[in-house]
Every structure is written in structure tokens, then in C-alpha cells.
Amino acid sequence: MPALDLQQSSVDITRAICDIPSVSGEETPLADAIFAALGEYPHLEVIRDGDTIVARTNLGRAQRVAIAGHIDTVPINANLPTRFVDVDGEPHLWGRGTVDMKAGTAVQLKLAAELTDPRVDITWMWYDHEEVAADLNGLARLARHRPDLFAADFAILGEPSDGQVEGGCNGTLRAIVRTTGMRAHSARAWMGENAIHRAAPILARLADHRPREIVVDGLAYREGLNAVRIEGGVAGNVIPDRCEVEVNYRFAPSRTPEEAVAYVRDVLDGFEIEVVDLSAGARPGLDAPLAQEFVAAVGAEPRPKYGWTDVARFSALGVPAVNYGPGDPSLAHHDEERVPLAQITAVEQGLRSWLSAP
């Protein structure tokens, strides 16, 4: 088992945990290393559930904050081991996981080891299987096995947010929109009914759709309604009797999932629609007193998070949650994934100053 030294700098911890590959499903070596490293710190109660590790202080503080990060990555694509690179004169760490989201996790590990006397009690959570199907998600599994561990007044998820605070997240809905017709030989097309032609208004309405921007708790969430897949056809000489358009609707956290379904049904009125995936968004929760203190302490301008993240799981449990981590989210999953070293230390400094304040 590779040993992990949490006394190193957060940059060096980032590099160390990136160089222990942990593609979803293969997190055990990294989880083992984290679990072993945390054993050195008697101020932490360490709990393990599969490859999810929880470490918490029990100082009897008036408030508790949950701070979480996932330890898995999407597949490696010749971008490990990490290396240091300069981009526009600025030093970066390059490689799989540097952005999504081992730099954020590294900062959390360092602070977990170091902050023996924080101003609030802290429940640190590092979990597996974030990058794959929701039913495998380690944080969701932990919530089923140990819901008690989620008792908190505020939560911070270390997902990449460019070192800014990104509040809440949009919800997401996927649906299959179907047309049907009647097969016929394409030499006698008038004897059939073309299901692909019948999908024309679906694409036209999606192309013409102007997504809304909705302000929620002071942050403007940009929505999106898109075809992400289309499929139809039987053979090169057959009028097709079936066409499927899969649409993805990203909806502002002020809408309920039911409202999101109604909206899609309204835009695509007249078509058969089957909802196949539906996750509520999360309101930014920036009106919570702890959230306001946090934003003030780290000196960041809050922004909306567009992508769905596990902040929604905290939100669903009634815990206001934000994203705060190093790295440009648009480089997540990218083959040239890389994080500016200065953002790693800035996020470390931001979290440290807030958690240590008297």
C-alpha cells in the first residue's frame, strides 16, 4: 500500500493522490492510503464504509460543517503520472484527477490532519463512485447506511469551482420523446408513415427554444433544453415506424422536478414523452448564516453552479451546501486536465482561515 504523508504541502498531496490511480470502481488502494494516513491523528474519529472514509471532530462545538470530496476519477487517457507544467507562465499540475477533484480532496485531507481546534465541528467525507451511475455513488450509500453522519448546519463540496464559491446546482431531467409511424417499402412510401419525418417539429422546437435564466437566492441560473441523442430507422429501403429523441433539461433549482417534467411536456406538447432520469437541483443556500460567514471569510463572489453535483444530496437532507474547490470545471474530464498551483493554495488558505477564525 502506498503511504500518504499529510504533512506535505497541499500541492504535494494533490500530486501524491493523483499518482495513485483511482478510476471509479478501483478506489481501494487510495481509500486504504487515506484511511491509514488518518490513523495518525487522534483528534479525528475515523469511520469507513466500503471505500468511503469519514473523519470527524467531536469537540462539542455549537455548529457542525460537513466538507466532502470524491476520490474517484474518470478513466485515465495517457494523462498519468502527473507532471508540473507552465501555462501562460503560471505553474500548473497536469494529469487525470488534478481538477476533478483530487486537488480539492488534497486540501481537505491536509486541513483534516492539521486543524485540531477548528471553530466548528467538522465531518470530513471522502467518497467513491462519483463519476458513474448514481446508484453506485458512495455518498448516497453512506447516507443510506449512516444517515446520522449527515447531521450538519452547512456543507462544502470541494468540486472544482475555479477557487470561487459556486452555490447550489441546476437539476437535470432526461426524457425519451417518441414518434411512431407505419413501415412500408421505401419504393412505395405513400403506403407507410414516416416516423423520422414526424420528429421534425421536435427538433424545430428544441432548436427554437430559448433557455431561461432564473435568479435563485441572488444567483442567476442558466437553463438548457437539448437533444442529446436521436435514433430511428429500420433499413435503407424501409419507411421507418419509430424515432426516439433523448432530451436533457437542466433546470434552475427553484423548480421542483415535477415542474421540470411539466415544462418539458409543455414545450413538446403532442408527443409521447417518457422521463428516464430526474434529479432535483439544489438552491444555493447562501442565506444560511454559516454560508454568509463562509463567503465573507474566503473573499469570494458567489456564482451559480450549472452542473449537477452532490451538493443536491445535502440540500435534499436540509443542509445548505456550496461547491468550493480549485480547478476550472470546464477542464474536468479533459485530456489536458490541469490545475493552477496558486488555486490549490488559495483554497487551502480560504478554508483554513474560515475554519480557524476565533
Added chain:
Amino acid sequence: MPALDLQQSSVDITRAICDIPSVSGEETPLADAIFAALGEYPHLEVIRDGDTIVARTNLGRAQRVAIAGHIDTVPINANLPTRFVDVDGEPHLWGRGTVDMKAGTAVQLKLAAELTDPRVDITWMWYDHEEVAADLNGLARLARHRPDLFAADFAILGEPSDGQVEGGCNGTLRAIVRTTGMRAHSARAWMGENAIHRAAPILARLADHRPREIVVDGLAYREGLNAVRIEGGVAGNVIPDRCEVEVNYRFAPSRTPEEAVAYVRDVLDGFEIEVVDLSAGARPGLDAPLAQEFVAAVGAEPRPKYGWTDVARFSALGVPAVNYGPGDPSLAHHDEERVPLAQITAVEQGLRSWLSAP
């Protein structure tokens, strides 16, 4: 090898050759049976090229007619062996191949054996691989190996035409119409460009397109322009950067293939188009004197053939050609494929009376 008796009735020969399965690629047992049966008839010169059998008279007649049929079928779908059924009180032979086109081939085999003294010389052709890719087609292969065998003044293809004479055939073109865009995470759709949305005008133009009817040599050919396949998409959370629509254009035989390409490019102007398949149609050729005599003799009202058939191969070689065979073409490839017995004997009688006339 199953023995084939050409002294039976044409209905019994139909049944016998249907019950020797011959899905494309597996024609050898049937070709063997036909080849052996023809050996009994010294008035025929019999030639074999793979699983294609040619039998011809060499009587020194002033004119020669080619009469052809394919011996393969589309796959069997629990519709063999054949059986006799009544439909609306009318006796039918039911099963794979009865319509497309072993009834037509059976009539030809019977007459080849029987007509020792026809008014014209006859080149009978029974060929393999009609139901699959054009480059496997037995008639096309024979034209490459023995172009001399195609010398004729008129040709009759026994494809199902409901016992009527169907002249010529429409041409067919298949093309891929492509749109491109730019991938992005669907949570930040505005950073990408949706290639599926860009296909909206393609489907709208196809749905709005009104196919023309074009009179060629007195027969009205109905055209058709249809999407037969559509495909696009990367993943449920990615804005797609590519969409493909496969279109099939069936065009009247008065248009050249080049004109057909220009027409599709005009209808779908502004889109990237790749032609992947293009076959000229065949004019009905009913102005040829032999064709006029034939139509008069069989007492049929000529109609246009919509589907592409091998008459186009004769037409391309300068031989006017028509389709004349028993069976409803809309039941070809159908699981309930079945032919009225009366049509088999009527087509036999039609061909016999014309070929035997003094």
C-alpha cells in the same frame, strides 16, 4: 440432391422449389436441382455460372427474348414449408418465396421445359443473390462473365406484378446528410453547438416535400424522398457534435442518376451530402414492337413498377424490359407472403400464348 420434375403443374413446381430453402448465399441445392432437371431437355443449351443457370434455345429465330427470375429469398421466418390456404375463398400457396419470386420462376421453368418450338429464341436465366448487396447479384456477375448471353430484343423479369405488366422501374439513391456542431457538457450547453438541433430543417424539408408523379412513355411514376435512418448523440450529458440522416430518393426513370443527385442537393441545399448508393431506373420500354405485342398478347394493362428491379440491368444494356409475374408485390418479404394459385396459372398462360403464337 432433391429431384425436380418440370412435368408437374406450375403450382406444384412453385411448391417444390419453395420447399427447397434458398436464402441468399444458400442457393446451391436449388441451383443443383434446376441444373439437373434441365438436363432432360435436349432443345435447351444449359450453362452454369456459380448458382446462376442459363438455358437457351438456338433455333435461328429472327428475334430473341430474355426471360429471367431469381432463385434466392429473404430469410425464412417460420414460414416454410409452404401450405395451401384459402384467403377470401380463393386458394393460395403460402410461405417464404411464394411471391418473391419462386412462383414466377416456376412458371418460367415449366415453359422452358415445354416450349420446344417458340416463335422467338429464348434465353432463360435463373440467378442467385438478388435479395442482398448489389455487388453479389448473380445477374450482374453473369453480365460480367458472359455479356454475350444478354443479346436480346426484349426481356421479361418474373418479379411479382400481380399478374400485370409493370414497365421499367424507378431509380434509387441513398445519401447521408450530415450536420456538425461542437461538443460541450450539457450543463453548459451554450458553450457547444447542437448538431441534432441543426438537423431540424433537414427533417422539416423532408416532411414538407411533396413527391412528384412523372409520366414516362405513358406510365405515371410516383417518386419518393424519405429519411430512412437518423443517428446522433455522444452521451446523455453531452451536446452532440454530429448527426446523420440517411435519405432514400426513388426517382422516375426519365431522370438520370446525375439529375437525381442534383435534385437531392437542391432540396437539402446548405447541408453536407454524401451519396452512398445510386442506381439508374429503367424506362418502361413499351414502345418496342416486341413489348407492344407482348402486352397485347397477355391482355394486361401496363403499370409502372415503383421498386428497383433487375429490369434496370437489361435496360442499361439497351434491352427493353418489363416485370411480369404472379403475386402481390406488397406481400414480398412479408411473413404472410402468399400467392393466388389462379395468378400462377394466368401468368403461365399469358407467357405461353405469346411465346407459342404463330
